[in-house]
Amino acid sequence: MQDEPHKTALLIGVARFLEQDIRPQIADKALAFRLRIATHLLTTVVRELAFESQADAAELASLQAILGQNDTPLPDSERRAEAILAGNVQAVTALESDALSADTLHDHLERALAARLAVSNPRFDLSPEIE
Numbered sequence: 001m002q003d004e005p006h007k008t009a010l011l012i013g014v015a016r017f018l019e020q021d022i023r024p025q026i027a028d029k030a031l032a033f034r035l036r037i038a039t040h041l042l043t044t045v046v047r048e049l050a051f052e053s054q055a056d057a058a059e060l061a062s063l064q065a066i067l068g069q070n071d072t073p074l075p076d077s078e079r080r081a082e083a084i085l086a087g088n089v090q091a092v093t094a095l096e097s098d099a100l101s102a103d104t105l106h107d108h109l110e111r112a113l114a115a116r117l118a119v120s121n122p123r124f125d126l127s128p129e130i131e
Contacts, residue, residue, distance in 0.1 A: 008046050015042040047119045055115040056080040062108050063087035066100060 005013075019039045026032040057074055060083055064072050067090055075083050091108070094100035117124045 008049050011042050011046050011049075015039045015046075018042075044120055047122070051119050053077045053080075055112075055119060056084060058115055059112045060084050060087060062111055063091060066104050066108050067091060067094065 018035055023032055023035050023039075026035060056077065057080065060074055060080055063084065064070060064074075064087065067087065074080070091100060091105055095102065095105055114126050117126065
């Protein structure tokens with residue numbers, strides 16, 4: 001397996017090619033719109049490759065903190081998704097038994113959602129005020 005080019009560089013190159021070279025050549029507005037969607041999906045995958053592991057680690061660390069499991073080591077990146085799911089189940093159980101406050105869980109979920117939105121759409125307005 002080659003070290004270069006990295007898969008993110010390949011995806012960025014394809015997205016730029018589609019956006020800069022192909023889209024201006026397309027007269028069909030519906031097809032041009034679908035091409036913009038495809039370009040957006042490529043750039044979303046690039047952000048996921050770059051930041052998803054960090055977001056998963058932060059979410060799991062937050063779950064462990066609210067569940068009082070601060071001394072538990074984080075699993076490797078392949079096992080984080082199942083650990084997050086298990087932590088969410090524990091959090092719901094703790095909430096139902098009044099061992100965890102709704103405000104604490106709300107704060108955790110808000111941080112986790114903000115991290116996910118930053119990956120999927122970095123321009124998403126996360127301000128709490130709605131006009």
